[in-house]
Amino acid sequence: MTANVDAALAQRFGLTDVEYQKLLDIMGRTPSLTELGIFSVMWSEHCSYKSSLAHLKTLPTKAPWVIHGPGENAGVVDIGDGMAAVFKMESHNHPSFIEPYQGAATGVGGILRDVFTMGARPVANLNALRFGDPSLPVTRHVIDGVVRGIGGYGNCVGVATVGGEVNFHPSYNSNPLVNAMTVGIAAQDRIFLSAAAGVGNPVVYVGSKTGRDGIHGATMSSAEFDEHALNKRPTVQVGDPFTEKLLIEACLELMETDAIVAIQDMGAAGLTSSAVEMAGKGRVGIELDLDQVPQRETGMTAYEMMLSESQERMLMVLKPERTDVARAIFEKWELDFSIIGVLTDTGRITIRHKGQVEADIPLAPLADGAPLYHRPLINGKPPARLGGVRDPEGVEHALLHLLACPDLASRAWIWNQYDSGVGGQTKRRPGTADAAVIRIEGTSKGLAMTTDCTPRYCQADAKAGGAQAVIEAWRNITATGAQPLAVTDNLNFGNPEVPEIMGQFADAVAGIREACTALDFPVVSGNVSLYNQTTHPSGLRVPILPTPAIGAIGVIADIDRSVGYAMPDGMELVLVGESRGDLGQSLWLREICGREDGAPPVIDLVAERRNGDFVRERILSGEISACHDVSDGGLLIALAEMVMASGVGCVVEHPPSNMAPHAFYFGEDQAAYIVAVPDAVAFIARAEAAHVPVRRLGRSGGTHLTLAEGISLSADRLREVNAAFFPKLMEQ
Numbered sequence: 250m251t252a253n254v255d256a257a258l259a260q261r262f263g264l265t266d267v268e269y270q271k272l273l274d275i276m277g278r279t280p281s282l283t284e285l286g287i288f289s290v291m292w293s294e295h296c297s298y299k300s301s302l303a304h305l306k307t308l309p310t311k312a313p314w315v316i317h318g319p320g321e322n323a324g325v326v327d328i329g330d331g332m333a334a335v336f337k338m339e340s341h342n343h344p345s346f347i348e349p350y351q352g353a354a355t356g357v358g359g360i361l362r363d364v365f366t367m368g369a370r371p372v373a374n375l376n377a378l379r380f381g382d383p384s385l386p387v388t389r390h391v392i393d394g395v396v397r398g399i400g401g402y403g404n405c406v407g408v409a410t411v412g413g414e415v416n417f418h419p420s421y422n423s424n425p426l427v428n429a430m431t432v433g434i435a436a437q438d439r440i441f442l443s444a445a446a447g448v449g450n451p452v453v454y455v456g457s458k459t460g461r462d463g464i465h466g467a468t469m470s471s472a473e474f475d476e477h478a479l480n481k482r483p484t485v486q487v488g489d490p491f492t493e494k495l496l497i498e499a500c501l502e503l504m505e506t507d508a509i510v511a512i513q514d515m516g517a518a519g520l521t522s523s524a525v526e527m528a529g530k531g532r533v534g535i536e537l538d539l540d541q542v543p544q545r546e547t548g549m550t551a552y553e554m555m556l557s558e559s560q561e562r563m564l565m566v567l568k569p570e571r572t573d574v575a576r577a578i579f580e581k582w583e584l585d586f587s588i589i590g591v592l593t594d595t596g597r598i599t600i601r602h603k604g605q606v607e608a609d610i611p612l613a614p615l616a617d618g619a620p621l622y623h624r625p626l627i628n629g630k631p632p633a634r635l636g637g638v639r640d641p642e643g644v645e646h647a648l649l650h651l652l653a654c655p656d657l658a659s660r661a662w663i664w665n666q667y668d669s670g671v672g673g674q675t676k677r678r679p680g681t682a683d684a685a686v687i688r689i690e691g692t693s694k695g696l697a698m699t700t701d702c703t704p705r706y707c708q709a710d711a712k713a714g715g716a717q718a719v720i721e722a723w724r725n726i727t728a729t730g731a732q733p734l735a736v737t738d739n740l741n742f743g744n745p746e747v748p749e750i751m752g753q754f755a756d757a758v759a760g761i762r763e764a765c766t767a768l769d770f771p772v773v774s775g776n777v778s779l780y781n782q783t784t785h786p787s788g789l790r791v792p793i794l795p796t797p798a799i800g801a802i803g804v805i806a807d808i809d810r811s812v813g814y815a816m817p818d819g820m821e822l823v824l825v826g827e828s829r830g831d832l833g834q835s836l837w838l839r840e841i842c843g844r845e846d847g848a849p850p851v852i853d854l855v856a857e858r859r860n861g862d863f864v865r866e867r868i869l870s871g872e873i874s875a876c877h878d879v880s881d882g883g884l885l886i887a888l889a890e891m892v893m894a895s896g897v898g899c900v901v902e903h904p905p906s907n908m909a910p911h912a913f914y915f916g917e918d919q920a921a922y923i924v925a926v927p928d929a930v931a932f933i934a935r936a937e938a939a940h941v942p943v944r945r946l947g948r949s950g951g952t953h954l955t956l957a958e959g960i961s962l963s964a965d966r967l968r969e970v971n972a973a974f975f976p977k978l979m980e981q
Contacts, residue, residue, distance in 0.1 A: 253282075254279055254280055254281065254282055254285050255279075256269050258285065259272070259285060259289070262285060262286065262289035263289050263293055264288065264289055264292065267620070268292060268620055271620065272285075272288050275610075275611065275614045275615075275618070276610070281607060281608060282552050283550075283551045283552045283555055283600065283607045283608045284607075284608045284609075284610055286521075286552050286555060286556050287521050287525070287555060287556075287598075287608060287610065287615070288610075288615065290517075290518035290521055290522065290556060291518065291521065291522065291525055291615055291616070291619065292619045292620065293518075294745075294777075294779050294780065295517050295518075295778075296517055296518055296522055296619075297619035297620075297621075298777055299619050299620050299621050299622050300622050300624055300745035300746075300751070300754075300779060301740070301745070301754065301777045301779070302621055303621065303622075303623055304754065304755055304758045305319070305758065305775075305777070307758065307759075307762055308738075308758065308761065308762050308765065308772045309762065309765050309766050309771050309772065310771050310772055310773060311771060312735070312769060312771045313327075314326050314327040314328075314734060314735070315327075315735065315771055315773055316333055316437065316440065317367075317440065317442075317773070318771065318772075318773045318774070319772070319773065319774055319775065321367065321442060321443065321774075322337070322362075322363040322364070322366045322367055322443060322513065322514065323335045323336055323337035323363045323364050323366075323367050323369075323431075323433075323737075323774050324336060324337060324735060324737060324773025324774035325367060325435070325440055325773070326734050326735045326773060326802070327437065328434075328689070328694065328696070328734070328804045329694070329804070329806075330692070330694075331436060331437050331438070332434060332435070332436060332437065332689065332692075333369070333434070333435050333436070333437045333440065334369075334432060334433070334434060334696060334734070334802055334804070335364050335367045335368075335369035335432070335433040335434070335435055335440075336364065336430065336431065336432040336433065336698075336735075336737055336773075336774065336800065336802055337360060337363050337364065337430065337431065337737050337774040337775070337776075337800075338360070338375075338377070338428055338429065338430035338700065338737045338738070338739045338774070338775065338776060338798065338800040339356065339359060339360050339363065339428070339429060339430075339739065339776040340356070340426065340427065340428050340429075340739055340741060340776055340778035341353065341355065341356025341359070341427045341428075341429060342424060342425065342426050342427055342428075342741065342778050342781055343424070343781075344356070344485040344486070345391070345394075345395055345398075345425055345427040346391060346423060346424060346425055347485050348394070348485040349390065349391045349393070349394025349395045349398060349425075350394040350395075350397055350398040350401070351398065351485050351486065351487050351488060352394075352395070352398065352427065352485055353394065353395040353396075353397075353398030353399050353402075353427050353429075354398035354399070354401055354402040354488040354490070355402075355485070355486040355487070355488040355560055356398075356399075356427050356429040357374060357376075357398070357399055357402040357403050357406075357429050357431075357488075358402055358406075358488045358490065358493050358560050358561065359429070359514070359516050359517075359560070360374075360429045360430065360431045361374070361406065361408065361431050361493060361497070362493075362496075362514035362516065362561075362563070363431070363514060363516070364431045364432070364433040365433060365497050365500055365501065366441065366443070366500070366512055366513060366514045366563065367433070367435060367440055367441055367442075368435045368436075368439045368440050368441040368501075368504050369433030369434055369435035370433055370434055370435070370497075370501060371408045371431050371432070371433045371497070372408065372409070372432055372433055372434055372672065372674065372687055372689075372690075372696075373408065373409050373410075373411045373412075373431070373432045373675075373685065373687050373696075373698060374399075374403045374408050374409065374410040374411070374429065374430065374431050374432075375410070375411060375412040375413045375429075375430040375431075375432075375685065375698060375699070375700050375800065376399055376410070376413040376414075376427065376428060376429050376430065376700065377413055377414050377426070377428040377430070377700040377701075377702065377739065377798040377800070378395060378413065378414070378415045378416075378425070378426065378427060378428070379415070379416050379417070379418065379421045379425060379426035379704070379741075379793070379794075379796060380392055380395075380415070380416075380417050380421055380425050381417065381418070381419055381420075381421040381422030381423070381425065382417070382418075382419045382422055383417055383655050383978055385422060387422070387423075388417075388422065389978060389979060389981060391425050392978075392979070393979065395425065395427055396663050396666055397666065399427075399429070399666075399667065400666040400667045400668075401490070402488055402490045402493075403490075403667060403668070404490075404667065404668040404671070405490035405491060405494070406490040406491075406493050406494045406497070407494060407671055407672070408431070408671070408672070409667075409668060409669050409670060409671045409672050409674075409675055409687070410664075410667035410668065410669055411669050411675055411678065411679065411685035411687060411698070412679060412684065412685035412698060412699055412700065413660075413663075413664075413679075413700055414700055414701060414702070415656075415660055415663065416656055416704060417655040417656060418704065418705075418793075418794055420791060420792065420793045420794050421793055421794075422783070422791075423783035424781050424782060424783055424793055426741050426778075426781065426793065426796055426798075428700070428739040428741070428776075428798050428800075430698075430700055430737065430739075430800040432687075432696060432698055432802060434689060434690075434696075439504060441504060441509055441511075441512050442511060442512075443511055443512065443513040443526060443527050443530055444511055444527065444530035444531040445510065445511045445527040445528050445530070445531035445533055445535065445566045445592055446510055446511065446531050446533065446566070446592075447510055447533075447566065447568075447592060448533060448534075448592050448593060448594045449569070449591060449592060450510055450566050450567065450568065450569060450591070450592045451566070451567055451569055451572055451588045451590070451591055452524070452535060452537065452564065452565070452566055452588070452589055452590035452591060452592065453564070453565045453566070453567050453572070453575065453586065453587065453588050453589070454520075454541075454542060454543065454562065454563075454564060454585065454586075454587045454588075454589045455496070455499070455500075455562070455563050455564075455565060455579050455584055455585060455586050455587075456492070456496050456515075456561045456562040456563050456584055456585060457489065457492050457496075457543075457545075457559060457560065457561040457562055457584075457585065458543040458544055458545035458559070458585060459519075459520070459542055459543060459544050459545065459549070459554055459557050459559050459562070460487075460544070460545045460546050460557060460559045461546055461549065461553055461557060462485070462486050462487045462557065462558065462559055462560075463485065463486035463487075463519065463557055463558025463559060463560075464553060464556045464557055464558065486558045486559060486560050487559075487560065488560045488561070489560065489561055492560075492561040492584070493560070493561050495582045495583065495584055496561050496563065496582075496584060498582060499578055499579050499581075499582040499584055500512070500563065502578050502582075503574075503575055503578050503579075506571065506574055506575075507568070507571065508567050508568055508571035508572075508574055508575045509565055509566075509567060509568075509575075510565075510566040510567060510568060511527055511531065511565065511566040512563060512564070512565045512566075513526060513527050513563070513564050513565075514562070514563050514564075515558075515559075515562040515563065515564060516558070517558065518556065518558070519555070519556060519557050519558045519559065519562070520537075520542070520554060520555050520557070520562075520564065521555045521556060523563075523564040524537060524564060524590075524598060525598060525612060525615055525616050526616065527564065527566065528592070528598060528612055528616075529612050529613070529615070529616025529617065530616075531592075532596070533592045533593065533594065533596070534592065534593035534594060534595035534596050534597045534598065534599070534612065535590055535591075535592055535593065535598050535599075535612075536590050536591050536592075536593050536595075536598075536599045536600075536601070537589055537590040537598070537599070537600045537601070538589055538590060538601050538602075539551050539554050539555075539589070539600060539601065539602040539607070540601075540602060540603065541587050541588065541589040541590075542554050542587065542589055543585040543587055545559075550602075551600055551602040551607035551608070552607075554602075555600065555608070566592060572588065596611060596612055596613065597609060597610060597611050597612055598610050598612055598615070622745075624745050624746065624748070624751045625748045625751065626748050626749075626751035626752040626754075626755050627748040627749050627751075627752040628752045628755065628756055629710060629711050629712070629749075629752055629753060629756050631709075631710045631712075631713065631848055632709055632710065632833075632846065632847060632848045633847070633848065634831070634833060634847060634848045635831070635832055635833035635838075635846065635847030635848065637909070637912075638832055638838065638842060638911075638912075640841075640909065640910070640911040641841065641842065642841055644885070644910055644911060644914055644956065644958055644960060645958075645960045645962070646841075647837060647840075647841050647911065647914075647915060648885055648886070648889065648914075648960075648962070649962075649970050650840055650841060651836055651837065651840055651841075651882050651886055651915070652886070652889060652967060652970045652971045653970050653971065653973060653974060654836065654840050654974075655974060656836060656881060657836065657881060657882050657886060657971075658971055658972075658973070658974030658975060659680070659968075659971045659972045659974070659975070660679065660680070660975070661679075661680060661972060661975070662975035662976055662979065663975065664678075664679040664680065667679075669685075672687075672690075674687045674688040674689075674690055675687050675688075676688055676695055676808050676811060677697075677729060677811060677813050680894065681813040681814070681815060681894055682728070682729050682811075682812070682813035682814060683699065683724070683725035683726075683728040683729060683813075683814065683876070683877060683878055684697040684698055684699040684725040684726045684728065684729050684731070684803070685697065685698050685699065686698075686729050686731070686805070686808065686811045688808050693806070693807050693808060693809070694804060694805065694806055694807075694808060695731065695804070695805045695807075695808030695811055696731075696802055696803070696804055696805075697725075697726045697729045697730075697731035697802065697803040697804070697805060697811070698726075698800070698801065698802045698803075699722050699725040699726060699800070699801055700722070700798055700799065700800045700801075701718055701721040701722040701725060701798070701799050701801075702714075702718040702721075702796055702797060702798040702799060703717055703718065703721065703849075703880075703881065704793075704794035704795065704796045705794065705834050705839070705845065705849075706834055706849035706850075707753070707757060707794060707795040707796065707797060708794045708795060709833075709834050709845075709846075709847070709848060709849050710756075710848060710849055711752070711753040711754075711756035711757040711760065711795050712756040712757065712759050712760040712763075713760060713848070713849050713852055714757060714760065714795065714797070714849060715756065715757035715758065715759065715760030715761040715764070715797050716760035716761065716763055716764040716852050716854070717760075717764075717849065717850070717852060717919065718761070718797055718798065718799040719736065719760075719761055719764035719765055719768065719770060719799050719801075720764050720768070720852065720854070720857045720919065720920075721799070721878075721880060722736065722799045722800070722801035723764075723768050723770055723801065723857065723861060724857070724861060724878040724880075724920075724922070725801075725878060726801055726802070726803035727803070727861040727862075727864060727865045727878075728812075728814070728864065728876045728877060728878050728922060729803075729805065729811045729812060729813070729868075729876075730805050730810055730811045730812055730865060730868035730869055730876075731803035731804055731805040731811065731865075732803050732804055732805065732865065733768065733770055733801060733802075733803040734770075734801075734802055734803050734804055735770065735771050735772070735773045735801065735802060736761075736765060736770055736771065736772045736773065736775075736799055736800065736801045737772070737773065737774040737775050737799075737800040737801070738761065738772055738775035738776070738797060738798065738799055738800070739775060739776045739777075739778065739797075739798040739799075739800065740754065740757065740758070740775070740776070740777045740778065740796075740797045740798075741778045741781050741793060741795075741796040741797070741798065742754050742757075742777075742778070742779055742781060742792070742793070742795050742796070742797075743779070743780070743781055743782045743790075743792025743793060743795075744779070744780055744782060744790065744792065745779050745780075747790075747792075750792055750795075753795040754779075754795070757795055757797045758797075761797060761799070763854065764852075764854060764857075767854035767855070767857070767858060768854070768857065768858055770801070781793045781796075805869075807869075810868065810869055810871065811868075812868055812873060812874060812875055812876050813875065813876075813894065814875055814876060814877035814887075814890060814891045814894055814923075815875060815891065815894035815895035815897075816874070816875035816891050816892075816894075816895050816897055816899070816925040816949045817874050817875065817895070817897065817925065817949065818897050818949055818950050819927075819948075819949060819950060820874060820875070820925035820926060820927060820948070820949045821925070821926055821927070821928065821929035821932075821945065821947075821948050821949075822888075822899060822901075822923060822924070822925055822929075822945070822946040822947050822948060822949060823923070823924050823926060823929050823932055823933065823936075823943055823944065823945055823946060824879075824884065824921065824922075824923055824943065824944045824945075824946050825860055825863070825864055825921065825922040825923075825924060825936065825941060825942075825943050826856070826860050826879070826918060826919075826920045826921030826922060826941075826942060826943075827856070827918065827920070827921070827942045828884075828905060828908065828913060828916070828918060828921075828944065829850070829851060829916060829918050830908045830909065830912030830913050830916035830918070831850045831851060831912075831916045831917070831918060832847070832911075832912060832915065832916050832917075833846070833847025833848045833849060833850065834846075834847055834848070834849040834850075834917075835850075835882075835883065835915060835916065835917045836881055836882050836883075836915075836917070837882070837883065837911065837915035837916075849917075850916070850917050850918060850919050851918075851919065852919055853919070853920055856919075856920040857919065857920045859939070859940070859941060860920045860921070860922065860941055860942075861920070861922075863936060863939050863941045864876060864922050864924065867924070867926075867932070867935070872926055872927075872932060873924045873925065873926055874925050874926070874927070875891065875895075875924070875925035876922055876923070876924050876925070877890060877891050877922065877923050878921065878922050878923075879917070879918055879919075879921035879922065879923065880917065881917065882915065882917070883914055883915040883916050883917050883918070884913065884914055884915075884916070884918070884921070884923070885914035885915060885956075886915075887923050888901065888923060888946075888954060889954055889967050889971075891923065891925075892954045892964050892967060893964055893967050893968050893971060895949075895964075896952065896964045897949050897950065897951075897952070897964070898949070898950060898951040898952045898953040898954055898955065898963070898964060899946075899947050899948060899949045899950065899951075899954060899955070900947045900948055900950070900951075900955045901946055901947040901954070901955065901956050901957060902945065902946060902947050902957060903957040904957075905944075910958060923946065925949060929945050933945065952964050952965075954967065
């Protein structure tokens with residue numbers, strides 16, 4: 250089928266004139282429609298990382314505990330005793346604006362498949378969400394659909410949703426971010442990879458039938474939105490969590506046998522990407538007969554089947570003598586099982602349908618020969634540090650205002666829609682600790698996990714913001730007592746063809762690299778999502794805030810030693826870390842003064858490592874009974890959250906004499922933790938011996954948060970203010 254295939258159609262499919270010419274040079278002829286579709290999705294930004302790969306290669310990805318880093322479906326790290334943690338985070342941004350429920354739901358389904366494809370049983374889901382101006386009806390519509398979609402899929406499939414984060418900013422008005430993360434557990438000797446092997450081995454399709462949903466989803470996710478975005482609903486997949494549950498169980502059962510040679514989920518670009526990536530990694534050829542593909546719609550063409558992104562589907566290479574065993578397992582679970590092809594020694598992907606060859610493409614240039622760009626970039630210039638800022642409202646007003654604001658208000662309305670306890674292994678749930686903690690079933694070990702990023706810091710200084718996202722994740726895991734192990738990233742940015750945006754991306758990656766290196770915190774998996782901006786009818790292109798979200802995990806040998814931030818009565822409170830009182834880019838500055846300026850907080854990677862290692866050591870020794878890091882909103886917000894979590898109040902001593910109260914209370918100082926200990930004198934002595942800066946803050950007790958300035962607010966009052974935002978917003 251060569252009719253109507255030309256440079257104009259290639260442009261509609263997302264290929265530039267130069268890329269189309271490269272395709273012609275590879276093929277030596279005009280491609281068929283199916284071949285053009287295959288090239289367009291494999292060479293899309295979403296699948297090829299053509300604008301970002303040069304920068305991603307600079308990230309640290311190795312450590313003694315890393316089993317598999319980037320390049321597989323998910324990262325794999327050693328957690329001891331022959332076990333491994335398998336995890337990854339991915340975006341489903343554009344689909345979640347077009348159709349919020351299904352966009353978010355299928356994002357969860359896709360990341361679950363990335364993890365169990367590796368042989369791991371999924372044990373926890375997290376997410377990182379960014380929404381637009383909450384006063385807009387479209388924002389409420391997107392929030393409602395996204396939250397219901399995440400809960401609907403995760404709850405039904407039976408995997409606990411245990412953590413995440415939510416931010417608001419007008420830059421996300423027409424381009425919300427939905428980043429989904431899954432963590433799974435596997436035996437180290439039962440990790441399954443995607444590289445196909447064995448000429449003559451059968452290629453097997455399992456799971457749900459193929460439909461027309463999601464066609465060209467990868468291409469859609471690699472382009473800017475415009476005023477016609479909502480007309481792209483056919484590019485959004487439709488998920489079925491109950492089928493996903495069956496698929497998980499069937500795959501894990503098959504993985505207990507010796508039948509599987511290679512396995513890959515059909516994610517972005519569906520059958521195309523799974524077939525091309527498996528054969529390409531294995532340096533073999535692959536031949537597919539689309540007549541054998543299970544279909545739920547009539548009259549589907551080769552083009553439609555190859556580009557469909559229908560959900561709950563997997564592609565496997567099996568040992569020929571074990572196909573009957575595999576078939577019996579999938580038929581038991583009432584899932585489709587069909588031999589649709591065979592591995593060859595041709596180095597090509599050949600696709601037949603109804604007796605015709607619809608595509609015949611050399612794999613090497615398709616899988617590895619996508620154009621790689623070193624796009625022009627303009628590095629950002631860090632803003633000047635903020636000088637002194639007058640307090641216009643007073644500490645009490647600021648505290649109540651911040652607790653009620655969209656970025657700090659209680660997320661209980663969201664997490665109450667998620668089942669955080671299914672499976673019975675969740676130790677630290679949302680709203681109780683800086684990171685979620687789940688028990689590794691049958692052991693005393695726990696896994697801590699979190700997602701973090703502060704986009705306003707990244708907008709001001711992308712390098713500092715990238716580093717801060719890493720150290721915030723590292724602190725949150727440390728604050729539970731767990732040892733941070735590794736990172737997955739989800740790098741969400743605007744149009745990489747704009748030098749300033751590409752500069753933001755490069756700077757953020759540089760910051761991530763420096764922080765991960767300093768903290769021995771390697772990047773083992775991840776995802777890049779570009780072109781996150783809206784083209785309005787006026788022609789104005791508005792990029793999102795740069796949002797390099799970081800997902801991270803850590804391990805604790807004895808889960809019963811983990812701590813949350815609900816503090817017991819009668820404890821002494823100590824601030825670990827230096828008080829700078831820096832208000833640049835702080836929520837206090839934005840919410841109270843209406844300003845978004847200055848440099849983000851000072852980052853000291855040496856202090857982060859030193860202070861965090863000390864805190865973790867004291868948690869594991871049993872000396873610290875509650876711990877909370879200082880982050881958004883500053884020290885007083887952290888104290889208020891500890892009071893709200895426990896219902897136990899505290900009395901706080903005077904701020905340092907050389908610092909204004911509002912700077913001390915609301916400066917978003919890094920490398921800082923609030924800890925509850927039985928004996929502040931002994932704790933401070935140990936800290937000073939380790940050269941860790943500390944300051945006694947006060948003592949827990951009663952039911953009120955009481956400050957030396959004469960302010961006293963009950964835990965109930967704080968909760969009332971903090972809880973109001975989401976219910977009021979969503980009732981409108």
